[in-house]
Amino acid sequence: MGFGIWVEPEMVNPDSELYRAHPDWVQYQPGPARTEFRNQLVLNLAREDVREHVWQRLDALLSSAPIDFVKWDFNRCFTDAGRPGEPYPQRLWTDHVHAFYDLLDRLRAAHPGVAFESCSGSGGRIDLGVLGRTDQVWTSDNTDPLDRLAIQHGFSQIHSARVMTAWVTDSPNTQLNGRVSSLAPGAALRRTRAGAAAARPRPDGVVRVPGDGGGAPRSGPAAPRAAHRTHRRPGRDGAETAAYLSANSPGSGRIPGSANF
Structure with a gap:
């Protein structure tokens, strides 16, 4: 070292x-x-x-x-x-x-x-x-694993990926959103794919992911966390991150805007 x-x-x-x-x-x-x-x-x-x-x-x-x-x-x-x-x-x-x-x-x-x-x-x-x-x-002080997917994808549209330093920090993420991210190999990818397949947008624009605060908010001690896992901002949950990456892939013709950084 x-x-x-x-x-x-x-x-x-x-x-x-x-x-x-x-x-x-x-x-x-x-x-x-x-x-x-x-x-x-x-x-x-x-x-x-x-x-x-x-x-x-x-x-x-x-x-x-x-x-x-x-x-x-x-x-x-x-x-x-x-x-x-x-x-x-x-x-x-x-x-x-x-x-x-x-x-x-x-x-x-x-x-x-x-x-x-x-x-x-x-x-x-x-x-x-x-x-x-x-x-x-x-590239960013946001070191949440799922958020970094969108950040690093957007960066790579303009700059070479080899110049970008990237690492993730604590789980739960006490700095930003309280998200718990598994360190098991492929866990983030599995969660992202599962979220994309299961997510259903509601008329008010909220995306709820089954198994991650989806459906009706739970009662009891888990209720605050269930409510916290409902987001309107792109890239803040597994399903939204997957949908964002799919819509902004190199073949989609779209380039992520600066708001995603």
Whole structure:
């Protein structure tokens, strides 16, 4: 097993030595208070001194230990995109991205044995520039096994499947929907096929899957779970996932929309 790290080098905490020493190193607009999100501000990579500082810290980090993998995250958006004193401040948007690319290029050249993954609040930073500089990308924080079928199918309509990292997490899924997913080989596929064959849509648009909260809601302790398993959103249950994949297969002529991501 290799050793990996998870970093977010484009962010800075206002309660940090770096920010206290260089409050002008972040993106900001003159006048209004700077907007914090996740207790963070965004470093202005368009500045050469900021870019060099990030390079030095990351280069030192990767040189300090036998690191095999870097997950580069970017979890917040630009809210104060400004650079006071710059004649053309709108350049910040493109200059920041090109600076990010430059950092990746320098790190890959200096540490060719390190694999890089791009992540941005899930799959918010997957473009050709990133794909050309990283080994893989993270598509979604939704790691429910059945939901991942639609997510990964949609991703594969545009990008190569080999660049997509994919794994699933706890069962029951306490993060999203409480769904219980069996780890038995083929269990998800069997459940999806069975749900597609047995599901019957009702006039109100609700799909109920027999054996999974189907029919009349059960009484007693199981009733809350039975009600929870009734969904209107595509891809949230076995039958709906199967129907979605069938309707959006390569031969169907349809391409999944961004809502399925």
